[in-house]
Amino acid sequence: MAAGKPQLLFVHGIGGLRDTATDRRRWLEALAAGARDAGMADAISGLTQGWLADVTFANYSSLFNLRGAQGDAVRELDAAEVTFLAGLLEAMLEELAEQCSAERSPQDARVIADARFQLDAAVLGRQSQGVGEIGRGLVGVTTTMLRLPGVRQAAQWMNGWAILSQLSQVGRYLDRRVRKVELGAAVRSRVLEDLDPARPLVVISHSLGTVVAYEALHEYGGGVPVWITLGSPLALGAVVLDRLVPRPASCPPNVAQWLNFWDRDDVVVGRPHLANWIGPSKNGVKAVTERVDSRGLWTHTATKYLAHGAVARPVIEALKP
Structure with missing residues (x-):
């Protein structure tokens, strides 16, 4: 069993250039709102002040935004x-x-x-x-x-x-073509850098970030008590699912619990099929999918998902000593 102060890793999705500090703060604030929604307000200061975990926002956006406009x-x-x-x-x-x-x-x-x-x-x-x-x-x-x-x-x-x-x-x-595959490797390297495999790692990934996290966690040598996926396109059939490595798709073996959240109005999500189409790990762990309902017209944002108590509760529980 991994020991030491837990690590909390945020993995973002598509978009333009991001500011690491700003996005880290926004995601933490949304997760704090989710903790309040879950009746766990006592954990908010520990979360936002870094007492519960060392928090990393893995910013790989510059790797996709090198070609100008x-x-x-x-x-x-x-x-x-x-x-x-x-x-x-x-x-x-x-x-x-x-x-x-x-x-x-x-x-x-x-x-x-x-x-x-x-x-x-x-x-x-x-x-x-x-x-x-x-x-x-x-x-x-x-x-x-x-x-x-x-x-x-x-x-x-x-x-x-x-x-x-x-x-x-x-x-x-x-893209797995010879001259294209380096981009994916660079993205995963950016996500995994500076992590300590000797300490527990809680991962929250969103959108494309769930695809990146799926492959990165298969490469990671440490234990992951909880992996949270939000607005995931992993189950979009031949478009995404059939392109994943390793194949056939299965839960990373180092993940002890995989919780997948989807919103009925999220157009990027392949509905609740993920739990059925991605196989269990060798330890029998597979995705458990839960629906959340967000307010507003556009629900495919990480912060809207994080503000739900159902999302925040398992994260706080995994980080608490």
Whole structure:
């Protein structure tokens, strides 16, 4: 059994350049709100002041933001990356369609149908069009998706190019081609650096960060009492699940408990399938999935998940002496 002061590791998802100190503070503040929601307010000062654990925010955002303006990355996509993005957008639109039925939200349903038509047209034209033309078609899809209130609120100042650029980070991380695989290795190295395998490690990962954490924890030599995944795309079928290493997908062997949280309105999540599609570890540990319901139009943010008592409670329990 690992001994010593616990470590708490935050692993972020897609996005632009991040400020490590600012994001660390925001995630801790959200987790403190979750502790209060769980009736564990006595743990807040220990959490925010660093008495309960040494807290690390693993910031790998600079590895994805080396090519200048956000749109540049999209304009440089190759055929394999465009294929991945088309599959990811299809999965996201399926989630949106499930949320916004014609009966519940006829206007939103029309927007989703329009985006799916554009996506089908871009995919069908793959043989006759160049990569750049298909990429512009996918930008048309994301631009149409911005007409949905929840997506528009999440995107804030971003346009279709910028959204596609950030979504492309998932495919870039999972790219296993010889000249591309170094990026994933660098991301995992950034996540695992400075951790002490002799001390217990509690991991909270979000979005793309859950994919990174899955592979990083398979490489990590220390014990992990609890791994929390939030808004995870791990179960998005062939788009993500079939690209994971190692395969077939299974819980990392050093994880004692895996808790996966999803929100009904989170378009990036593959619903509650993760617990069924990823196998147990050699110790019999597998994901236990729980639904949370957040307020507001856009639920795919780490801080909204962290503010739930159901998320904070197992973290605090694992960190308390």
